[in-house]
Ligand SMILES: Nc1ncnc2c1ncn2[C@@H]1O[C@H](COP(=O)(O)OP(=O)(O)O)[C@@H](O)[C@H]1O
């Protein structure tokens with residue numbers, strides 16, 4: 084059975100795209116799995132990192148994007164669905180950078196948000212894992228992602244308000260599970276980009292006391308090499324100075340797969 088894993092949080096900058104990208108690398112390269120990435124965030128960050136790229140003389144790069152894009156999946160009729168082939172053997176349904184058509188879908192009718200699932204269900208059968216990068220919102224695009232998800236993980240960056248955001252997110256996910264998708268499993272909360280500040284320790288304790296069963300045992304600390312790896316579209320373990328970050332990411336990936344069993 085294909086596992087469809089979404090990384091969701093309505094806040095931006097918490098690590099949804101970073102974890103989506105590294106999860107895809109980890110599953111494709113270390114676990115030799117067939118992996119499809121679906122980029123449901125209109126910003127298209129994940130697509131630009133996963134896609135093949137043309138490097139210019141000055142070192143900047145252009146991702147090469149083609150085929151069906153995520154916004155197309157909301158159409159009632161979709162004739163030929165073309166999936167991109169990317170480095171590391173990863174397949175991708177992409178979103179161009181800041182795609183207005185996908186932003187527009189945030190306000191679409193609910194029945195439109197069910198179209199991506201309808202179009203993709205037969206496609207998903209060809210993969211061991213599908214990774215969905217979700218938008219930083221609680222709108223229709225998140226609904227579209229979660230109705231076709233089997234397992235959702237929530238990356239969280241600690242702050243004084245982290246608990247409020249997590250409560251809103253969990254109640255949205257539970258609402259979708261109750262009304263649209265009773266196959267949806269909540270894997271839990273992955274603390275990412277943490278430092279050892281009093282503020283982070285305190286807000287971690289609030290979460291641990293409130294929802295202990297939801298918390299991943301393993302965390303990812305603030306690790307600049309992870310940012311470099313994401314920018315370069317590389318698996319974290321390929322960076323010469325990324326050992327600590329690589330170990331943390333890999334430990335979280337192992338826990339994620341264990342929880343998804
Ligand atoms: N653990 C971490 N340590 C350092 N930088 C990180 C870490 N996790 C994410 N980042 C960086 O923070 C920024 C936001 O992360 P991103 O994955 O794009 O968040 P989101 O997709 O939730 O908006 C990116 O530049 C990313 O490289």
Ligand SMILES: [Mg+2]
Nearest residue numbers: 099100124128
């Ligand atoms: Mg993102």
